[in-house]
Amino acid sequence: MDSALIPEGAKRCSFPKFYAGIALVGAVVLWGVFAWILIYWKGLNQTNMNDYYGFALWIWADLAIIAVGGGAFFTGLLKYIFKIDELKNIINFAVIIGFICYSSALLILAIDIGQPLRGWFIFWHANVHSMLTEVAFCLSAYFAVLTIEFIPNILENRQANKVPFFRHLAHNMHGVMAVFAAAGAFLSFFHQGSLGGVAGVMFGRPFAVREGLFIWPWTFFLFTWSAAAFGPCFTLLVTKITEVITGKKLVSDKTVHLLAKISGWMISTYIIAKIIDTIYWATVTVPSLGFELSHFYSNNSFYGYSILFIEIILCGVVPGAILIMKSTRENPTLRLVAIILGTIGVCLNRWVMVLQVMAVPVMSFDTWALYIPSWQEVATTILPIAYGIILIAVTYRYLPVFPQEHELNHANEADTVKKEVLTEDAIIKEAVAATE
Amino acid sequence: MKQENTKTHKFGMVIDLDKCTGCGSCMVSCMSENNVPFKDDESDKKKSITWMRVYKLTNGKSFPDTEMVYLPRPCQHCAGKGGHGHSPCVSVCPATATDYGYDTGIVSQIYTRCFGCRYCMGACPYHARYFNWWDPKWPEGMEKYLSPSVSPRMRGVVEKCSFCYHRYQAARDIAYSQGDKNEIPEENYQTACTTACPAGAIVFGDLNNPEHKVHKIVNPDPHPDTFNKHVVGKSRNPNVFRLLERLGTNPKVYYLSEREWVRKAGDNYREGEWDKIKNHYGATSTHG
Numbered sequence: 001m002d003s004a005l006i007p008e009g010a011k012r013c014s015f016p017k018f019y020a021g022i023a024l025v026g027a028v029v030l031w032g033v034f035a036w037i038l039i040y041w042k043g044l045n046q047t048n049m050n051d052y053y054g055f056a057l058w059i060w061a062d063l064a065i066i067a068v069g070g071g072a073f074f075t076g077l078l079k080y081i082f083k084i085d086e087l088k089n090i091i092n093f094a095v096i097i098g099f100i101c102y103s104s105a106l107l108i109l110a111i112d113i114g115q116p117l118r119g120w121f122i123f124w125h126a127n128v129h130s131m132l133t134e135v136a137f138c139l140s141a142y143f144a145v146l147t148i149e150f151i152p153n154i155l156e157n158r159q160a161n162k163v164p165f166f167r168h169l170a171h172n173m174h175g176v177m178a179v180f181a182a183a184g185a186f187l188s189f190f191h192q193g194s195l196g197g198v199a200g201v202m203f204g205r206p207f208a209v210r211e212g213l214f215i216w217p218w219t220f221f222l223f224t225w226s227a228a229a230f231g232p233c234f235t236l237l238v239t240k241i242t243e244v245i246t247g248k249k250l251v252s253d254k255t256v257h258l259l260a261k262i263s264g265w266m267i268s269t270y271i272i273a274k275i276i277d278t279i280y281w282a283t284v285t286v287p288s289l290g291f292e293l294s295h296f297y298s299n300n301s302f303y304g305y306s307i308l309f310i311e312i313i314l315c316g317v318v319p320g321a322i323l324i325m326k327s328t329r330e331n332p333t334l335r336l337v338a339i340i341l342g343t344i345g346v347c348l349n350r351w352v353m354v355l356q357v358m359a360v361p362v363m364s365f366d367t368w369a370l371y372i373p374s375w376q377e378v379a380t381t382i383l384p385i386a387y388g389i390i391l392i393a394v395t396y397r398y399l400p401v402f403p404q405e406h407e408l409n410h411a412n413e414a415d416t417v418k419k420e421v422l423t424e425d426a427i428i429k430e431a432v433a434a435t436e
Numbered sequence: 437m438k439q440e441n442t443k444t445h446k447f448g449m450v451i452d453l454d455k456c457t458g459c460g461s462c463m464v465s466c467m468s469e470n471n472v473p474f475k476d477d478e479s480d481k482k483k484s485i486t487w488m489r490v491y492k493l494t495n496g497k498s499f500p501d502t503e504m505v506y507l508p509r510p511c512q513h514c515a516g517k518g519g520h521g522h523s524p525c526v527s528v529c530p531a532t533a534t535d536y537g538y539d540t541g542i543v544s545q546i547y548t549r550c551f552g553c554r555y556c557m558g559a560c561p562y563h564a565r566y567f568n569w570w571d572p573k574w575p576e577g578m579e580k581y582l583s584p585s586v587s588p589r590m591r592g593v594v595e596k597c598s599f600c601y602h603r604y605q606a607a608r609d610i611a612y613s614q615g616d617k618n619e620i621p622e623e624n625y626q627t628a629c630t631t632a633c634p635a636g637a638i639v640f641g642d643l644n645n646p647e648h649k650v651h652k653i654v655n656p657d658p659h660p661d662t663f664n665k666h667v668v669g670k671s672r673n674p675n676v677f678r679l680l681e682r683l684g685t686n687p688k689v690y691y692l693s694e695r696e697w698v699r700k701a702g703d704n705y706r707e708g709e710w711d712k713i714k715n716h717y718g719a720t721s722t723h724g
Contacts, residue, residue, distance in 0.1 A: 043591050044552075045569040050482035054554030054567060114552020114567065114592025121531040121551045129522065132530035132555050203517065204524035204561035204683055290682050290704035362561035363679060364701050365493045365507070369482065 007400045032383025035376040046376040052369040058112040061381045063350035065101040070231025072098020073188035080181035089255040095149045102143045104384030131197035138191030145184040196223025199353045206289045208357040229266035233342035250402040264323025271316040300368040315345025443618035446541040448643040448688035455637035458506030465632030471588045473572035485566040487597040495697045511564040511597035512687030519668040525556035550593040565596045600627040677702040
C-alpha cells in the first residue's frame with residue numbers, strides 16, 4: 001500500500017502490521033496527551049510536586065533526555081569536524097535520536113511551566129545571570145540546528161527525492177553540514193553545560209553547589225562531558241533495539257566498535273573527573289558549609305551511599321572499563337551491558353542533581369522530603385518516549401536512515417542465493433554422474 | 437511624578453525568639469494583609485501558602501530538660517554573596533521576575549512576569565517561596581475583605597513575602613508629600629506581622645539607619661566577616677544570628693535569643709565546630 005514511499009530495495013513489514021504497531025504506541029501517546037490536557041486545564045495541582053519539589057520528575061526527564069541525546073552533537077562533531085568518516089553509517093540515526101530527545105525536552109518544558117502562555121518571557125525578559133536563560137536560548141537554537149540536520153534525510157525519501165529541487169537541496173545541505181555540526185557542538189557545549197550549571201550555581205543548596213571556573217561551576221563541564229560520553233551509549237542502545245525489532249543488521253560492527261571505543265574513553269575520563277569533583281565537594285565544599293557528607297546520605301528511606309556507588313562505580317567505572325578494552329568491547333553481550341549501564345548512569349546522575357537536591361534538608365530543623373510522581377506526571381513523561389518510538393518507526397520505514405542496511409542484509413541474501421545455486425549445480429552434477 | 441530615592445535603605449527585621457509565643461498572629465495578619473488565598477484542604481503543608489511560617493524547634497532533650505522555641509520565618513530578603521544583590525532566587529530567575537531592590541534591599545516578585553518555572557523555589561534554602569498550584573479562592577463573602585493595595589496572584593506563579601512593600605510605597609508617598617523624599621520615619625513603614633505580634637517580638641526598620649531600633653539591636657558589621665568573605669552585615673550582638681549564614685546568602689532577617697542551643701540551630705555545624713565559632717560575631721569582635 002505504501003511501497004512507493006519505502007526506500008528502493010529495502011524490505012519492510014506489511015502495511016497493516018506496521019500501522020497496528022503504530023496504533024498500539026499511539027494509544028500511549030493519547031494517554032500522555034490526555035494527562036497533558038488535564039494539566040493545562042486544571043493546573044499543576046494535577047502533579048505531586050509541592051513547594052519542596054518545585055523541580056521533580058519532569059526536570060529530571062528533561063535533563064536525562066538531553067544528556068542521552070548528546071550522541072547527536074558529539075557524533076556530528078566527530079564526523080564533520082574531526083572527519084571520522086566511518087561514523088557516516090550512524091550519523092543519520094544519531095541526528096534522529098537527538099531530534100526526538102530535544103523536541104521531547106521542549107515539550108516537557110512546555111508542560112512543566114505554570115503559565116505556558118508566558119513561556120516566551122524567558123527570551124523577552126531574559127536574565128543573563130540565570131543558567132536557565134542560557135539553557136532556553138541554546139536549547140532552542142540547537143533544536144533548530146538538529147532540524148536542519150534532519151531535513152536532508154527527509155528529502156532523501158524516495159518520492160521527495162524525485163523532485164529536482166528537493167534532491168539538489170538535500171545534496172547541497174549535506175555539503176555544508178560541517179557548519180551546522182560545528183554550530184551544534186558549540187550550542188550543545190553551552191546548553192549541556194548550563195543544565196549542569198542550573199544545579200551548580202544554587203549556593204543555597206549545599207548538595208548541589210560547586211565551585212568552578214569564572215561563572216561556571218564544575219557541574220557545567222561535567223554535564224557537557226558526560227553527555228558527550230554517554231550520549232553515544234544511548235545511540236548504540238537505540239540502534240541495538242531497532243536491530244532486534246527489525247530483525248536486521250543496520251550498522252556494521254566496525255562502526256559500532258569505533259563509537260563504543262570513543263564512548264568508553266570519554267566515559268573513563270569523565271568518571272575520573274567526576275570522582276575528583278565528588279572528593280573535593282565532600283572534603284572541602286561541604287565541610288566549609290557546616291555539613292558532614294553523611295548528612296546527604298542518611299536519615300531517609302531512599303537516598304543512601306548506595307546511590308553514589310551505583311552512579312559512579314557500577315554505571316560509570318564499569319561501562320568505561322568494558323568499552324575501552326578491545327576484548328570486552330567487541331563481545332556483543334558485554335558491550336550491551338556496558339551501554340545499558342552507561343545510559344542508566346547518566347540518567348541517575350541527572351536524577352541525583354535534581355531530585356536529591358530538593359530532598360536534602362538544609363535548615364538544621366528541616367526534614368527530608370520525598371516525593372512520588374502522580375500518574376499525570378508519569379503519563380506525560382512516557383509521552384515523549386512513545387512519540388520517539390513512532391518517529392523512529394516512521395523514519396526507518398520511509399527514509400534511508402542506515403546507509404549500510406542493504407549491504408549488511410541483502411548482501412547476505414545474495415550469498416544465500418549463490419549458495420543455493422551452487423547446491424543445485426552439485427545436484428545436477430551428481431544426477432549427470434549417476435546417469436553416466 | 438516619578439518618585440526616586442537617592443538614599444539607600446536596607447530594610448530588615450529582627451525577631452526575638454525568646455519573646456515569640458508561637459501564637460501565629462504574624463501568619464494570620466500576613467495572609468490577611470497580602471490576600472493569600474485558602475485551599476479546601478490545608479492539611480498538606482508543603483502545598484500551603486504561608487509567606488510567614490512559624491516553625492517549632494526543640495532542644496532534643498527529654499523531660500525535664502526539654503526546651504522549645506517558635507521560629508517565624510518570612511522571606512529572608514537575601515542580599516547574596518558579598519551583599520551584591522545576587523540572592524539565591526534573584527540570580528537564577530530566567531525571566532527577571534524577581535528582583536533585588538538596591539534602594540530598599542527588598543527582594544520583590546513580579547507576578548505578571550513570572551511564568552512558573554519554579555527555579556527560584558529550588559534555589560531558596562529557606563522554603564520561603566510558594567507556588568500557586570491552584571486558582572486563588574477565598575471562602576464566600578471573604579473576597580469583600582481583600583486588600584485593595586495588594587494584587588492577588590493567579591494560578592501558576594510563585595509568590596512570597598514582600599516585606600509588605602505596599603506599605604513602603606505608602607510611606608514613601610507620605611515622605612514625598614512632606615518634602616523629604618529620603619527619610620522614611622520608622623513608624624511610617626512597618627510590616628503587618630510586626631504590628632500584629634502581641635509580644636512585640638518582631639522589630640522592623642532600616643538597617644542602614646542608626647536611629648532605627650532594628651539597627652540598634654543588630655548592630656550590623658560594615659565589614660565582610662573574617663571567617664567567610666561572602667558574609668556581610670553580620671551582627672555584632674552576641675545574641676543575634678541569621679539562618680544559614682555560612683552559605684553566604686546574607687539575609688536581612690535576624691533572630692535574637694539568649695539561649696545558645698537556639699542560636700546554634702540557626703545554622704549547620706560539624707562536630708566541635710560550634711564551640712570555636714559561637715563567640716565570633718563580626719569582624720571587629722575579639723571574642724572569636
